[in-house]
Amino acid sequence: MPIAYSPKNFARFQSLIALFLLCLALSILSDKFLTFSNLWNVMRQISVNICISVGMTLIVLTAGIDLSVGSVLALCGAITAGLLKNGIEIPAQNLYIGFTVLGAILAGGLTGSALGAFNGWAITRFSVPPFVATLAMLTVARGLTMLWTGGFPISGLGDTFLFVGTGWFLGIPVPVWISVVVVLLAVFLTDKTRIGRYIYAIGGNESASRLSGINVNKVKIIVYTIAGALAAVGGIMVTARLDSAQPNAGISYELDSIAAVVIGGTSLSGGRGSILGTVQGAIIIGVLNNGLVLLNVSPFWQQVVKGLVILLAVIIDKSNSKGE
């Protein structure tokens, strides 16, 4: 499609333009910003939010929301770390099951998927509003994390596992590879598959979708399951990066992820938005975080600035979509 310099196209690229201006400003203001080590560091940090936000985007597209991702992330990271380090001991049967790195990671991923599926089940089976169902899960999963870890970090997880969070492959950090794969799969899902189309249709008009013979409940459960699985991926990456599963990991991650989704132009009322928009949103938040640290802005002011940027982004997006 040829790109004309119309206001509409400007609107389409405005978050990219904003990102470019942000980077330009930061590279002038700080000599540390535009260094390889800093940029890779930023990318590595963003990877986690991208994974979570991709799942969040799918949910928001169906006009739902998932507040539990931060807690699910912590629980899955802790389960992976715990299984890897201690395995499972059942003294009554004198049984010990050890876990390989792959086995532990799979167990963490399954946990996330199961919790996500539970969210979807509660929402569809009992018509609980997503906000409430996932708020409950936020608390439950955090509690389970505390029970599993006893409130202490699980550290010393071995070099093979740490590769997931700190390793390099073909000159690019492994977490960045992971998030790229997640994004590509999600773009494929939303653009090329039936489920993807159903996600947009349900968010756009649930009643018409149901009447069209779409199994709305099934699609929703799938979407919440995917989001849970992606929270687990994030949790495993965080754990591997720090060589430690923190019981307090992921607190308020759901807010960063909702912010990325919203800055990326996805409508909270569903049916409109895209994965690539969310990726841009996540990068903007990541670069902003990094820049504020480099510029020695106090952490208190950082929060104020971040909040205002989110508000501004949504106001601009609203005024753009008014014409539609």
Added chain:
Amino acid sequence: MTDTATLLEVKHITKRFPGVIALDDASLSIEAGKVTALIGENGAGKSTLMKILSGVYPDFEGEIYYKGETAKFTGPKDAQQQGVVIIHQELNLIPYLTITENIFLGRELVTQYGTMDKGRMRKRTQELLDRLKLKASPDSQVFKLKVGQQQIVEIAKALLTDAELIIMDEPTSAITGAEVEVLFDIISDLKAQNKAIVYVSHKLDELFRIADNYVVLRDGKSIESGEMEGMTQDQLISKMVGRKIEVMRKTNDRGACEPLLEVKNLNLKSRVKAGNVLSNVSFNIGKGEIVGLFGLMGAGRTELLESIFGLHAAHSSGQVLIGGQSICCDSPVRAIAAGLALVPEDRKKDGLVLGLGVKNNISLTTLEELESLGTLNDTKECELADHYISELRIKTPSKDQQARNLSGGNQQKVVLAKWLATRPKVLLLDEPTRGIDINAKTEIYKLIIRLADEGLGILVVSSELPEILAVSDRILVMSEGRITGEFSASEASEDKILKKAISAMQ
């Protein structure tokens, strides 16, 4: 004050909507101290007229004289302040607020300190309730009241503002026996206080009991008005009907053909009140047959289609057979698999995903067939969309155009395309031409006839009699959840159908 003081006069009012003229040079006058019945078929322009009188539509051609002067209502609130109040068919009360809070909503009384004067409001409410003989505490929450009592709270709300003209839209649609009597007593009281009342109802027997004057609307025109005294029901009905649709009546005789869809003893329980929405509904549709289903508002037409389509599985009982095979329809998924398709009444709410493109809307029901190796085949999807865009002559700048930007007629064609793509055996059409322009209507009539010629069984629900008469081979009439009449195309007439639709209510 004389007995026959004209309170409000409407002169040559025309109201246009895109593609439709809802009111066409209508004139009428309303007298104080009288009940004026507003009569007409669905779509005759009654609701548009009520909306103009109550200030919902401030823009129109023509003039309103109110208390002898030209009046302009800029909005519902303005109309209310000038003394015109409407009581809607759907109640506009807030369920968890008390009667007092509802009655004073938006016009709360305050004390000299700026706080709400609950005592005074409660006292006024009690006075109103006494006057209306409603035995309920002003402090009870509205959702705990029966529907009839809620209706009376609405009237209390109207009386609080010292309304001069009270418009009642189907006030008895939700209430029964004793409650109706109370309402009629109240209306007599209001008449005695020289208030003017506009009473809209399909129940002609009620009108004969309480109305003094009548105004008949048809096709947006005011056909006739006069005094109720001396009129008969038959005379009124013959004034309501008489519109013609210039379409080809079919000549094929499809009288005796094998049944394609059989519905046996379908019942649907009401979720809001005791009793059934549908009672023992049984009928057949043959292969290639068009059956028209007529009924007035609330007769259960939409519920019937929805029950056949499996949307009320938990509350309905009965049997649905397609081609002699009993189908267990507990969800749209199963209904579609069995060969049913439902074009819903409200295309924006239930028919289309407005934010998606024309192409994506058309393919929504058949995405499974457009998949290869787990991926949607864009070429196939485009072919499908192109096929229906040209076959149904859908006017759209591109197949990716958002459905919301299409005209009503073209939107309806997109919904039809979506369902034809499933290659259904039986097509259930709920008000297929509501709110679309006359050319699109004709196109849809032709399409319906062509599809029947191709062997589909079609059930057309419509509240427009001329439409039913123009396309149907056979006509079923529904009233209060039952089939009350059946006519072949040759023996049917508007009078006969309308009588069957109304008679069962008495």
